[in-house]
Amino acid sequence: MSDTAIEGLGEDRSLLLVDDDEPFLRRLAKAMEKRGFDVETAQSVAGGSAIAKARPPAFAVVDLRLEDGNGLDVVEILRETRPDSKVVVLTGYGAIATAVAAVKIGATDYLSKPADATDITNALLSSAEALPEPPENPMSADRVRWEHIQRVYEQCDRNVSETARRLNMHRRTLQRILAKRSPR
Incomplete structure (x- = not known):
């Protein structure tokens, strides 16, 4: 600390x-x-x-x-x-x-x-006047997208069809994304 x-x-x-x-x-x-x-x-x-x-x-x-x-x-x-x-x-x-x-x-x-x-x-x-410092090593946009998809996927009890419906994306596209490794 x-x-x-x-x-x-x-x-x-x-x-x-x-x-x-x-x-x-x-x-x-x-x-x-x-x-x-x-x-x-x-x-x-x-x-x-x-x-x-x-x-x-x-x-x-x-x-x-x-x-x-x-x-x-x-x-x-x-x-x-x-x-x-x-x-x-x-x-x-x-x-x-x-x-x-x-x-x-x-x-x-x-x-x-x-x-x-x-x-x-x-x-x-942080003080009211100053914004906090930006993160030293922020997540990439691809990583943030991946994390969001994974969170919704888990909330839908790992149901690909329901996750795709909630994310407003095609089920097969979501399956391809889920099959890949997470971005860094």
């Missing part, structure tokens, strides 16, 4: 992570704890809202799409209960309209998945 990460946290190191992807949530919680945050997790809008009302954190990372609703509902509650909290919205479905909605509601930053703990920490600790 770097000294700059500790310095940027200040006294209150409380962090709320809200995401319905349990393995991702566990990995991110562990990584953020190593960076000096006091982490609480929730896997739903209801769980995140309850924590935001009972113990409003100084920092929050909220997934946009959750199984029981929209993560922006949690952001709104955080803005009401703790206006000074820094909130980063994560999503696997990046779109300008949702980014604008997240910032209007009060999110500090908006990141597309897959985002790693370093990107998230930089976004949480």
